[in-house]
Amino acid sequence: MLLVFSFSYKVEAFDYSSNLKYDLSAVPQQWDSGNLPTKHSTAQYRLISCNSTSDTENGACPIEGVYGPKISRSSPINTWGQIKLSLHEKTTHQNIVVDIGALRWSIGCDDRYPWDINQCKLVNTFPSIIVGMDSNTLKNIPAGIWEGHLILNQRDYTSPTNIVEQVGLKLTVEVTDSSKQLIYFPAFPTSDPRVDLNLNYRPGSRTNGAVSGTASLDMCLYDGGTSAKLVQLQFQDESGGLIGKDSSLFTVYRDGADKNKVENTINYKLQVLNPTTGGHDEVLNGKAFVWKDANARNIQRNVVLPGIPGVSLCLPAPLTFITPAFNYAEKTTGHYTGVLKVIYSISTH
Incomplete structure (x- = not known):
């Protein structure tokens, strides 16, 4: 039993x-x-x-x-x-x-x-x-x-x-991590980014010597995980004091030359992808602009940031550099460079 x-x-x-x-x-x-x-x-x-x-x-x-x-x-x-x-x-x-x-x-x-x-x-x-x-x-x-x-x-x-x-x-x-807000350039994770304006000769244009170009740079904004409600950006370079220059444009200069002479400068426009609308905003040199509810479209992406453990979320804001057509015969031959400063701040309110 x-x-x-x-x-x-x-x-x-x-x-x-x-x-x-x-x-x-x-x-x-x-x-x-x-x-x-x-x-x-x-x-x-x-x-x-x-x-x-x-x-x-x-x-x-x-x-x-x-x-x-x-x-x-x-x-x-x-x-x-x-x-x-x-x-x-x-x-x-x-x-x-x-x-x-x-x-x-x-x-x-x-x-x-x-x-x-x-x-x-x-x-x-x-x-x-x-x-x-x-x-x-x-x-x-x-x-x-x-x-x-x-x-x-x-x-x-x-x-x-x-x-x-x-x-x-x-x-x-x-x-x-409010102290770790940063601008991240994925193609340049540990160094300052370098951008080639990709200037190309345009045959058949009204001026046979016309040169123009377009370049892009991936940029992502990290808010330290604070869920920023407001993002402020400002782009500026050292060209604001040049006589006769359109103040909205940005400039590169011929290395070692007089920066106040037009023949030693090349101007370009700057656009940034607006994460709130999906469109491109025209950027004015030295003028700050604000995005409210910057992640309203929920487009933050996963990235691994230098010096920050694990995976983080950042807000995509890629840049486009547009050089309007100019006559290269009016410019002095040489290598042109410039420095663009990006200032980024946030608010959680």
Whole structure:
């Protein structure tokens, strides 16, 4: 005769949520979730654990509970029970794993314990779970909006394989890096960009010596993950003081020559792709312009920026350099160069 015994536990499951927001210029000393109450008393169900020791998706830690030393209320988070938890960036879908500390305490027992309230009175009081991250963990989370879901099990200490409750924490960490706003040129990731105006002779034009050209430069604007509401750009060069020159144009000069002589200068126009409209804006030399709701069309793209870990989002704003036709016979032969300065600022309001 075969006897089969089975035991059934009704496992309760419920979620808490916590939102943390900070800038990398002012990282908190630590963050903790506050008390996450459980519904089963310390009299029997005093252990907490993870679902896996290796899978970090919902937290990796001991799976049947472990006994830990008593720690004081002010003990640093790195002395708590340690959990590895995956966080996922909301837009770039990048994944990272962070260190989470966990402990338990109960009313009537002022001390804290990792995992198990093993020295508290085993009475019918409902213990709480607290989880947290210290500054070493927080400062290494890149800019972005990161989401994770930690699940901890409350177990029967007399039979640790029995789970009676699952406590979940839906965690959102929004990190900005306001000091890292930058203009990124993908073709020149670590150096100042150089642009050839691509001047070409145009035979058959009204003036047989006509020369003109068009060139492009990919440019992307990174706001430090601050979700900028307003972008301001200004382009300028050193040609503003030239007598008789159209102030809206930009200029390159023959190397080593008198910059005030027309025969030593070549003017060009500048356009930038407007991310809010998809059209091209004419840029005026030295005059700032503003884009409101710059990412309203949701066209930010994933890039890897120098000096910034992981994948970042930047706003595409490619440039077009247009050289109107001119008679090359009126220019002095030589090599022409110029410097264009781009000034970028943002506002989050």
